[in-house]
Amino acid sequence: MSTQFQTISPVDNSIYVEREYATGEQIQTALEEAQKAHIYWKNVPLTQRVQLCTQAIELLKTKQDQLAREICWQMGRPIVHAGGEINGVIERAEYMLSIAESALAPIQVPGNHTRIRYIQKEPLGVVLLIAPWNYPYLTAINTLIPALVAGNTVIIKHSTQTPLCAERLVEIFLEAGFPDSVFQYLHLTHAGCEQVIEHPAINFVAFTGSVAGGRSIASSSAQYFKGVGLELGGKDPAYIREDADLATAVASVMDGVFFNAGQSCCGIERIYVHKAVYHDFVEAACQWVKALNLGRPDELATTLGPMISKQAATAVRSQIKEAVACGATMLIDEFKYALSQPGTPYLAPQLLVNVNHSMSIMNEESFGPVAGIMFVDNDDEAVYLMNDSDYGLTAAIYTQDINVAKSLGERLETGTVFMNRCDYLDPALAWTGVKDSGRGCTLSLLGYDQLTQPKSYNLQLAEA
Numbered sequence: 305m306s307t308q309f310q311t312i313s314p315v316d317n318s319i320y321v322e323r324e325y326a327t328g329e330q331i332q333t334a335l336e337e338a339q340k341a342h343i344y345w346k347n348v349p350l351t352q353r354v355q356l357c358t359q360a361i362e363l364l365k366t367k368q369d370q371l372a373r374e375i376c377w378q379m380g381r382p383i384v385h386a387g388g389e390i391n392g393v394i395e396r397a398e399y400m401l402s403i404a405e406s407a408l409a410p411i412q413v414p415g416n417h418t419r420i421r422y423i424q425k426e427p428l429g430v431v432l433l434i435a436p437w438n439y440p441y442l443t444a445i446n447t448l449i450p451a452l453v454a455g456n457t458v459i460i461k462h463s464t465q466t467p468l469c470a471e472r473l474v475e476i477f478l479e480a481g482f483p484d485s486v487f488q489y490l491h492l493t494h495a496g497c498e499q500v501i502e503h504p505a506i507n508f509v510a511f512t513g514s515v516a517g518g519r520s521i522a523s524s525s526a527q528y529f530k531g532v533g534l535e536l537g538g539k540d541p542a543y544i545r546e547d548a549d550l551a552t553a554v555a556s557v558m559d560g561v562f563f564n565a566g567q568s569c570c571g572i573e574r575i576y577v578h579k580a581v582y583h584d585f586v587e588a589a590c591q592w593v594k595a596l597n598l599g600r601p602d603e604l605a606t607t608l609g610p611m612i613s614k615q616a617a618t619a620v621r622s623q624i625k626e627a628v629a630c631g632a633t634m635l636i637d638e639f640k641y642a643l644s645q646p647g648t649p650y651l652a653p654q655l656l657v658n659v660n661h662s663m664s665i666m667n668e669e670s671f672g673p674v675a676g677i678m679f680v681d682n683d684d685e686a687v688y689l690m691n692d693s694d695y696g697l698t699a700a701i702y703t704q705d706i707n708v709a710k711s712l713g714e715r716l717e718t719g720t721v722f723m724n725r726c727d728y729l730d731p732a733l734a735w736t737g738v739k740d741s742g743r744g745c746t747l748s749l750l751g752y753d754q755l756t757q758p759k760s761y762n763l764q765l766a767e768a
Contacts, residue, residue, distance in 0.1 A: 427455030429507035538697030620672035
């Protein structure tokens with residue numbers, strides 16, 4: 305078994321990072337130290353925990369350019385977009401910090417002059433945070449801040465494609481004044497990760513990644529009665545109604561499809577358009593896509609970078625090829641994109657029509673710069689097709705009638721309903737999914753609940 309790994313940059317196929325995997329002894333030490341640190345950390349006043357997290361986020365702001373460059377080279381996001389992830393981290397962190405006192409306040413239950421009742425929210429202990437490569441800081445911060453603020457200690461394991469993100473986060477929090485071992489990172493093999501999950505020191509596992517990975521973690525955790533939070537991706541739909549503002553819909557949905565080379569859990573992958581505006585939408589969407597500049601992500605003119613790896617690009621190419629063989633039509637001439645060559649992570653953007661739900665492009669997660677477009681006769685057909693999926697993370701409705709959006713939203717099997725927007729996390733709202741998109745939630749007031757354990761107090765006073 306290899307004791308080290310390399311991060312191959314999708315920019316130019318070069319080795320960008322080389323690191324050693326944590327040994328069994330290092331894993332055991334980290335877990336023991338996390339347990340010891342929890343005993344201290346949970347007794348630090350909430351105001352002080354909030355202050356330390358606030359200092360860490362302020363320090364993170366000063367390192368935005370460095371972090372953006374490293375994101376670009378580790379996972380291929382265009383440098384013109386990479387810094388935006390740090391803005392999102394700041395927005396989410398600051399919101400979760402602003403609500404910490406109310407989210408963690410004891411729940412008072414009415415009593416009387418001889419009886420006091422309340423529910424305290426206690427930290428769980430040690431949280432294992434397993435973060436993906438596609439939004440390495442954003443996905444991590446959703447759990448990291450509320451976990452630490454609530455009094456838990458955290459061990460973060462990042463994808464081997466973005467190992468510097470784990471290292472930088474720990475460095476920043478330590479520099480901001482965090483006590484040793486309250487927040488640590490480990491670079492882990494699959495076997496090492498299983499060792500950590502199954503260790504009695506771990507009380508909760510937060511995972512963002514594939515459905516297969518989520519099932520494995522849920523199975524391992526269940527044996528030891530550990531809590532889990534799972535965000536497992538999606539096949540998110542958008543519906544453009546007859547009354548939609550087409551300019552808004554095209555710009556929003558196309559950005560939702562192609563931002564980050566389509567490598568977003570809540571990116572738009574299926575588009576349903578009312579037949580009355582179908583041709584106008586398709587024509588405008590094609591013009592939008594043709595303005596994208598596929599290029600090296602370290603160049604400022606690039607608006608569409610490579611996928612994470614040549615293997616990932618090959619998988620999407622196969623989906624497109626299968627769809628075309630079954631009758632789909634490609635609307636974008638891939639040969640106009642010089643960098644888009646088989647065997648490379650650079651993939652031309654693509655829109656497909658004449659698609660249906662028998663094709664993998666419409667029923668399996670693509671996670672690339674491609675989407676299928678279907679026309680529908682009415683709202684009922686749109687809702688049926690939007691729900692015809694194993695996933696349920698987000699769904700977007702484009703309409704000028706808010707009452708219709710609410711009504712349709714109530715019928716959709718999804719964690720978030722958008723109207724006239726998509727591919728965005730509002731930190732004031734619960735981030736959650738249904739079906740194969742996951743379990744539990746992060747962000748909002750509810751985001752603190754899965755990282756704490758209720759403890760009830762029933763205090764009977766002696767009669768005078």
